[in-house]
Amino acid sequence: MRFATLALAALLLAACVPRPAHAASGDASYIGEVFMMATSFCPTGSVEANGATVAAASNPSLYALLGTTYGGTSTNFKLPNIKPQGSSALAAEVGGGSGGAMGATSIIWFRKGLRIHDNPALLAAAQGADHLCPLFILDPWFLQPDKIGVNRVQFLLESLADLDASFRARGSRLLVLRGKPQEVLPPVFKEWGVTRLCFESDTEPYAKQRDAAVRQLAEAAGVEVHSSVSHTLYDPQLLLARNGGKPPLTMQAFTKLADAVGPPPAPAADPPEKLPPLAPQAASLDAAASGVPSLADIGYPPAGTTPFKGGETAALARMADYLSDKDWVCAFEKPKGNPALFLRPATTVLSPYLKFGCLSPRLFHAKLQQIYSERSGKHTQPPVSLRGQLLWREFFTLCGSAVPNFDRMEGNPICRQIPWADDPARIQAWEESRTGYPWIDAIMAQLRRQGWMHHLARHSVACFLTRGDLWCSWEAGQAVFDKYLIDADWSLNAANWQWLSASAFFSQYFRVYSPISFGKQYDKNGDYIRHFLPALKDMPAKYIYEPWTAPLSVQQAAGCIIGKDYPRPIVDHAVVHKENMAKMKAAYDAGKAAAGAAAGAGGAAAGSAAAAAAGGDGASSSGSKAGAKPAKRARKS
DNA sequence: ACAACGTTGGAGCT
């Protein structure tokens, strides 16, 4: 029997408090969910989502979940009012579908979530299915060599090969088709006799639009669609609703929100040892045309240069490796890591596995909590702890899902409008390790070669490109990172670039990373630079962060003439970072003036450009006493 | 109004 047909649905809100055996997960933190029923009544333990007002005391668990998101007071709350979409057209299509007694054929459609552990969409697809077709579609959108580099694509193909091996061990295999999903899927639905399509929900703009289109096509073909949240610890939509429809904009506000919602769900159960076979029509596909391709097959160079290997197997091994040192796990503090370590990085390098979903954040979270609990509270805390890093990911994913134009300055309501210069030559020099600052150029070399750099190294180069030195738009840097990083994640990349350029989240633009002294603190001898910039490998440590200051005789002895074998500095940091600070100050002031003008105009948007141009401190009524020194701020001990 | 604080700054001093 089919479930959740839209046509008959009376939409209900499940108010069931900890269900004893929640969908094979044994999850003690489960509170409830909104779901549709193909009936006109609600099952036991649930209430109809009809907008009714409920006393908080009568259902504290549901109140904890919903709060007054849909209205109410401190003593009562309102349920969402979700109307059945009773459409006879849908009813007819569902009735005419190929489901019913014929036997169920499911597709588990992989996009991210390239794993079999903690994969609720896979479990939903396998549930009661006679045939299960594991499918990945190579979307040309993600295979543009000029925009997406070989390392991340290699990582993806390795992840697919690993997934394929997991399915083969369970009597199946992964089918890899090529094309736009909106075009590939409809004929597949028909030819394979598909009755159910399951996938992991994805909050990126491209994915949202793609999935909405596919959902429509599936429903038109009588295919039941099931999506589940498993890319993040929390459901971003739920968090957003709990926060009144607006994303939190500080980590503290986010952490509070997450705490109020409670612990995230536990990982789902592992899939059975034996999975249903492919649909006959799928099984008869040519193996070469429906298997994992090589890089060359899809228009890429034959091999990448990253040392990091994709796949669930590698992800679990890497997690186990880093988690085996429990002292290290409990003492982890992000800002204290050494960005210059490259043989064994100072952080876990689990980010690419989380990006592709080779590793479940819920599994990683559960493992961390297990280790923390063994230490009875003796461990670091968010935002700097290892668990805190997962929360940053949640925070930025939530912002990315809720802020319009999150990957751009224009039309992005949380992004400061800053008049960056358009200077392709500077951007290219930065991308290609030709800034003349070895610390910066080495980091960019590591990016191009490995597809990964330490977090603080990313900060250094991002600050340098934008507000620190080159005064180029963060969007340009974002595109370069998106091209080369194996862990490039749309939301996280946009959020971090806004952070580092002091465009959003972070405002202390007077804190500028020095391209000379920052790296020196960690790596006095410059081993990191020598490794990634061979031209400088014999430069004495005294000069390696500022080789242009080395006497010519030293340059000759090192076999590296500045201006010939390695470039001169593209800008003078000591000069430009001060100039840029002043430009930031002006941009901030203009933004404040524009906001003040907009508010003064009764919310009308008109006139903001004029206000920005005026640039004066008309909006400032502070009248601060000149010369009066502010009270010294007590340092925290 | 004002102080404290914010995952990760730098320089110069002891």
Place this chain on the structure above:
DNA sequence: AGCTCCAACGTTGT
């Protein structure tokens, strides 16, 4: 390694 000052942002809490 730790302190102070630099010149000074927005948010949050009192």
